[in-house]
Amino acid sequence: MTLTLYNTLTRRQEPFTTVEPGKVKMYYCGVTVYDFCHLGHARACIVWDVVRRYLQFIGYEVRYVQNFTDIDDKILNRSRQEHSSMEEVADRFIKAYFEDMARLGIKEADEYPRATHTMNGIQRLIHELEHKGYAYPADGDVYYAVRQFSEYGKLSRRKLEDLQVGASDRVQVKDPEYQKKKDPFDFALWKAARPGEPAWKSPWGEGRPGWHIECSAMVRDRLGETIDIHAGGEDLIFPHHENEIAQSEAVTGKPLALYWMHNGMVKVDGEKMSKSLGNFTTIRDLLNRGVEPMAVRLLVLMAQYRTPIDFTDEAIADKTNAWHTLKEGLLFGYEYGEKLGWQMETASLIPEIVERFQASVNDDFNFPGGLTVLFELAKELRREGNIIVHQGKTATPAEELKKQWQTLVTLAEVLGLEAKLELETSPSGGLSDAEIETKIQQRQQARQAKNFAEGDRIRDELLAQGITLIDSRDGTRWHRN
Template sequence: MTLRMYNTLTRKKEEFVPLEPGKVKMYVCGPTVYNYIHIGNGRPVIFFDVVRRFLETQNYEVTYITNFTDVDDKMIRKAEEMAVTVPELAETFIAAFLEDIQTLGVHEATMNPRVTDNIQEIIEFIAALVEKGYAYEARGDVYYRTTKFAEYGKLSHQNLEELQYGIRIEVDDRKENPQDFVLWKAAKPGEIYWDSPWGQGRPGWHIECSAMVRKYLGETIDIHGGGQDLTFPHHECEIAQTEAVTGHPMANYWLHNAFLNIDNEKMSKSLGNGILIRDLVKQIKPEVFRFFMLSAHYRNPLNFSDESLKQAANALERIQNANDNLKHRLATASVTGEIEAAHTERVAAIAAQFVEKMNDDFNTPDAITAVFDLVAEANLYLQQERVNAAALQMFLDQLQVFDQTLGILSKQADELLDEEIEQLIVDRTEARKSKNWARADEIRDLLTEKGIFLEDTPQGIRWRRK
């Protein structure tokens, strides 16, 4: 089955055909760095990491860009509250963001461009819009002329009349039309600014991504992603800006994840129900949160609760236990030889099932079902008295292949449990009694490799970790 993904632009699943065979250009809107990220922010961060990982397992070379908005009104206000400069504020929360997503097992982006490093490109982009008649200057601000772009509203599937009555717009006599949006904002006294043809100021929110996408990925990209809340106005405005300048589609596929609710209520400042990721992972393993996020399809709303986290923890424990048990039996397995065809065929079928589900619009809950099918097969095999080392390794390898996409196995998965160490010591003692020196040495080497040191004492063998 070929990869198909739901395109917000066309409102249907489409076969994925990259611009260049074997390569994917992917841009996901990043955070405005004025605070720590909350669990709602975690959904796009984790989902698009999985999209990127899966594409890479399918032998695509992925250029993955996610930006930092490091100057805007929120940042200026927060910097004033904290009595720091905007750049100092940005450095603090960029470092915090990178730390938090690393905790969640998110792979580092190909690049994290910052708005403040691309001011010249943004100014040039705005100047091109002005020259083409898509933008106009008004008392130091520059606005986009939405009536000039005939397809404005095509991503959110609304027209200008619907937008006028469907959103709250502040009255601004500088605008030709209430739906026009700002590209360049004139600086107020004491605010951070850059010089431009329209005076001192800073970029508007939407223009940043248009300029950075074109600079780092080109005029048209394969996949543009973000949360559902970015469909309008942010991504709608990006399309209008970019396509007005280039005359080409900005992105061929637009992907948006649904919201995360908390106890069946939408996260909001007024309710005060936001939970920071760095606080959550002090209470639960980050892999549990990641598993929870992938337990529902990305286009479906997901409800966060204590009960849902408990269910995720229990489910993930089954997978982790199977992985650990396979490693333990492999460390002591002595049977070698050909793997039974029935086992290889079943594992191959499960692997194909996993890929099929991921190819169907990144259906992670059904892909996780395939993981559990593999766990069930492995657990049945582990019940046998005599097991084949090659078969154990096959199960382990397939779990690792699945985890290359999902990233849910513990980072400490390679660390031996205390009971595993004790059993290996017993096995080594038995091997020495039977003068199976090769097996005794093999176990000691394994323990040494895992950082476990053995000491012979009058009370028996003791062990300690490095």
């Protein structure tokens, strides 16, 4: 079963191979931090979180980098409105970003570079572009000479002659920036300082970088000249990702990324989300009104990642019901495991079910197909739970039920779907017994996957809360200190 994925660059589905065998270098164009994250961000971050999780599940060592754009006109406008600084605005919304993503169960990236922390790399790249004849200074600005890069448009399939049609209606020839350009399609790599705006020293005078050069520099600084996956929303294909390719490949002569992947957009009740329409919905607004985070994940994952999705009240209600079905299966072991005499040793999975799951997801990250396998398991465990409740026992062997449950829990975790036990905590206010068992199960899964760092982290987390783990051939025992 070979993983294949759709490559926006080639417009076809291709077998997945990496620059370095067994390792994946992945970059996701993150958020511009001037406001709270919205549903579009939720979709993108969930999709690429699960892509990363799945690559790790099938054995890849993944280095996942996600940037923050922390210098931008929108950030500066917000800082003026609030009579604060650009840095204060960026820091506040970066903090909010992590809060919102934690609620959605999104794992943190390996690194979060910020544009303002990458000035040396940005200026170095601009200097190299200038030296190679792809950039030119103009009265404190620096522009990229688009026509110098013969492959411009290869990602978006746009041709300059087509873009030129009607351009005169859109371009304000009296605009100072337009006057500086040698060609209307050239774009800014460096912008001369404006009064009242943050600025950095450079060989071209004080100023700040253009948006596109920031990502090119951050990819190069953190991951190297060629990466495996460059991801983002489809709205970034042109001009942002097209310009990244032009900048990076003009300097290195190498592909910036082997695979370009893009998630589809989000609508709300059939319309594009916007503040002017009054349907702009932030993640925290959605969750604060009682929508379950795992229902949001299901809404995202039950759609093919490249297609548009529509957030409606009906869709949320449907996925909430679906989550409750899955949740019953995920909680089966905690509710009935002791009655069935289970010993919580290393997880034992059902190979045939894992193979079915992988066969689906290996087809261009077909998460809906993978979820079909999970729902089949969850419904079967729910049926068994009802039998136990009403008859006190079940004819299905306990060992078979344990394998089904452990397979479900393991595959659900690959999709970031985890059920939390809604039980009373211990008298001391710490973790309940069931919550401790959940942590132990997660640690066992991490160790089985050879993710010993995660296993050690869970052990240390429990120790900090007064719970000591004792590993033996018979499994893991624990006691409160």
